[in-house]
Amino acid sequence: MGYAYDYSGMTREETGQGSQIILIFLICLLFVYLLLSALYESYILPWAVLASLPVGLAGVFVFLEIFGASHGIVNNIYVQISLIMLIGLLAKNAILIVEYAIQRRQQGQSIVEAAINGAVARLRPILMTSFAFICGLLPLMFASGAGSIGNRSIGISAVGGMLVGTLIGVMVIPTLYILFQMLQERISGKKVKAAKK
Template sequence: RLAGVVENARRDTPTVSYFGEIEALAEGIQGASDVALEQVTGLPVMTITPNLEALARYGLSIDDVQQAVAVAQGGAIAGQVFEGDRRFDIVVRLPEAQRQDPQALASLPIPVPAAVAGGEQATYVPLHQLASIEVVPGPNQISRENGKRRVVVTSNVRGRDLGSFVEELRDQVSARIELPEGYWVDYGGTFEQLISAGQRLSVVVPVVLVMIFGLLFMAFGSARDAAIVFTGIPLALTGGVAALWLRDIPFSISAGVGFIALSGVAVLNGLVMVSFIRRLLDQGAPLHEAILNGAQARLRPVLMTALVASLGFVPMAINVGTGAEVQRPLA
């Protein structure tokens, strides 16, 4: 599973050494697996660097050399051929073998101005006398996000929670790597989704609790009885936190969803119990007797409700296969 993405961008060409350092830091953190750096270099590129002194000696400009090389490599339209109503451009350029051969390209003739040549006949000078030609490793690919160049370092996380892994990686990068101006590091992938889901839960959970209390108040018509049932939620959540601690499972979005479901089960059991006790009170039974009889009469329905939900989650709680990192915290 994709655990995290470290994204780096700058307005000009990125320096791969910084990304290699981040990759090395990620490999040294506990839980890191399958750490990989996006391949951004390694593609052979032919570069032609003009010699300004030689150009000045022959009265040429950089543009003169660029135009000649552009025609030799990319071609130029020399005319058109007509076949009936159709027309085709005639493109002149060097053969493929010579375009890929630096030695052949070095012999490309560049026309010299007549004023410099000192004669009426056209004079040419080979390209290797005006520029240096070499094949060097160039960019293999250029990735962009929001108009900025980006290099990605990916990593999977096994044996620990994603949040603590990214937090440790962030501390290591901040302490050991000093990025130049124009560079920055973003943490995305599944971690970005985790942050987004956590922000949504911080809004959804309070709203759900308020709605539960509102529904209880509408059902009983009494804030006191609604509060009595509502107090079962913190006790149920305490048990859930203890279960996570005993099994050494970190809190996650799946665990948050499980806490919401647990709140529903706790409210349902309290609703069954309090409703029956109120019925006994309306029939004239004393409070103490109504509580005892209500607890005894509704013990079986409450246990059945709780056991159905608990036993249904047992396969998820003991799962160790695919999807266990989602199912176990939920159960």
């Protein structure tokens, strides 16, 4: 018969590089962890940021299931690019809350007060930047015509991840900060004295 088949274009790239995407994600997370360890001067507190990322990344797959299934959008290269981008954007929101909570803890507030006050202080800027980003991606999410699959893939995954990561993250991040700050103080033995009123 003499017939054979071969992949071409984007499919060839995906099949050839499929195993490398896990390595890329691990390297991204490692860089974020090392940078945060240097910023916080701690190996424990960066986990408050990293542990909040799966919430937003889960939103990608929820939105793909809701909005992408009818258009045949699956976990393609565009979705994977969105996931890498969201690691940075969602980490930025978590870093803002944790950084302000750390400052308030150093001023003598209790861990819970520091977490709540840090989240309240950064809530408006986080919501403003996140929703501006989401509104900017809506045209991609509802794209039509030539190249619409790629545009929709990026739009749906980025909007889903950012929306879920922002709405749920502002509640999850202070909780994670409380847990990891308590662990940090228990291991290091350093306690911050309460501020005098």
